[in-house]
Amino acid sequence: MPLFQDPAPFSRRRWAIFIFGTLNFIVSMFYRVSVAVISPSLVRDLNLDTSYLGNLSASFFYGFAICQLPLGLAIDRLGTRISVICLGCAAVTGGIIFALGPSYEYLLLGRFLLGVGLGGNLMIILVLLAVWFPPDRFASLGASVVAIGVLGNLFAATPLVLMNELIGWRACFLVFTLLDGAVITLFALIMRDHPPNHVRTSSKKTNLFGGLKKLFGMYGYWAISFGNFVRYGYFVALQGLWVTPFLIYGLRLNERAAADVLLFLGFGYMFGLPFFGYLSDKVLKSRKKVVIATFLLSVILTFSVCFWSQRVQSWVILSTFFGMGMFAAPGQISYAHIKELVPPDISAQAMTAMNLFNILGAALITQILGLFAGGKITELQSVQDFRFMWLVGASLLAVATTLYCFVPESPIFERQRKI
Numbered sequence: 001m002p003l004f005q006d007p008a009p010f011s012r013r014r015w016a017i018f019i020f021g022t023l024n025f026i027v028s029m030f031y032r033v034s035v036a037v038i039s040p041s042l043v044r045d046l047n048l049d050t051s052y053l054g055n056l057s058a059s060f061f062y063g064f065a066i067c068q069l070p071l072g073l074a075i076d077r078l079g080t081r082i083s084v085i086c087l088g089c090a091a092v093t094g095g096i097i098f099a100l101g102p103s104y105e106y107l108l109l110g111r112f113l114l115g116v117g118l119g120g121n122l123m124i125i126l127v128l129l130a131v132w133f134p135p136d137r138f139a140s141l142g143a144s145v146v147a148i149g150v151l152g153n154l155f156a157a158t159p160l161v162l163m164n165e166l167i168g169w170r171a172c173f174l175v176f177t178l179l180d181g182a183v184i185t186l187f188a189l190i191m192r193d194h195p196p197n198h199v200r201t202s203s204k205k206t207n208l209f210g211g212l213k214k215l216f217g218m219y220g221y222w223a224i225s226f227g228n229f230v231r232y233g234y235f236v237a238l239q240g241l242w243v244t245p246f247l248i249y250g251l252r253l254n255e256r257a258a259a260d261v262l263l264f265l266g267f268g269y270m271f272g273l274p275f276f277g278y279l280s281d282k283v284l285k286s287r288k289k290v291v292i293a294t295f296l297l298s299v300i301l302t303f304s305v306c307f308w309s310q311r312v313q314s315w316v317i318l319s320t321f322f323g324m325g326m327f328a329a330p331g332q333i334s335y336a337h338i339k340e341l342v343p344p345d346i347s348a349q350a351m352t353a354m355n356l357f358n359i360l361g362a363a364l365i366t367q368i369l370g371l372f373a374g375g376k377i378t379e380l381q382s383v384q385d386f387r388f389m390w391l392v393g394a395s396l397l398a399v400a401t402t403l404y405c406f407v408p409e410s411p412i413f414e415r416q417r418k419i
Helices: 013-046 050-066 068-078 080-100 104-118 121-132 135-155 158-167 169-190 208-216 219-250 255-283 288-307 314-341 344-373 384-404 411-418
Strands: none
Touching: 013 050, 013 080, 013 104, 013 121, 013 135, 013 158, 013 169, 013 219, 013 255, 050 068, 050 104, 050 219, 050 344, 068 080, 068 121, 068 344, 080 104, 080 121, 080 169, 121 135, 121 344, 135 158, 135 255, 135 314, 158 169, 158 255, 208 219, 208 344, 219 255, 219 288, 219 314, 219 344, 219 384, 255 288, 255 314, 288 314, 288 384, 314 344, 314 411, 344 384
């Protein structure tokens, strides 16, 4: 008898859910980092300084964070379809406001609504994967969703630069808003909350505070959440805003060359997601070993940039940022880790509550780096002026690594070893 039962063998619908849920997530990934490559245009059009750019980028993540705690409860009570429709309306509204807004305040509101509307895109597909597929495929499939979703990051690099040059950033965002609306509609039509004859493990009596009380009493929840706060927060702060000024004003690259480096950062993340998911599920059969090893490698790479000069060779730049993206990817394994450490009836709440820290990390670390930078981005004229970015990142990653060492291993692999 197999250790893990398949809840929907030979199902075609679950693969359709996987496809449309992944497309939905691609949109979210695009909007997360889209401010970075258009930041020179925003500076020219709206005369924004570093604090305004940081706020504009962070507002998406604050909106994203606000919906995380009630999202798990909404999914349990209302189901995934209703949740997708409600969030989708907010996302489309935010996209239109951002594209057409005449001032900084309108763009700030648009980004905030986009964050609220896109805040459930990953969690909803992860919840669906958890009920449509067996547990020993969750980390690999979840990582694959995010890996494919990185296409959204890639669209927000060189392709967005080219579109911006051709039709302007406002028209670009109108196009992506229309695509978002189409994807949301198709996803809502194709999805089902669970397979036929599936018995839900969650209860209608599940309440937000009961689940949170269990979570807040676990060291593992806090250590894993802080790890993702740092790992994903710092990665998005770099990819979503700060890498581009570093490359343009620190290393003196042009906008297209900087966008190409962002592509390598995204490619590294994209490669690392399925690679480390497979390594965790099938090879090492461990969540903890993969997470800690890649944390350590992230610390080394991040600290190494402190010693760069403007004479650094292009292959060093590209390979370093590819590595940064690759070693940021195992943060997704943490979703499988926390899901396997908690009772099944609060797994959705556990993942969304942990995702809150991911998104708060992206918002807060983006703004913290802006405070360290001070003044206008154009006043940062050398590699040394950006050294604060790498020292802050390496220090936070080192602390997160230490805390994760005391998290227990996933119990599903402990049971496998006893059989």
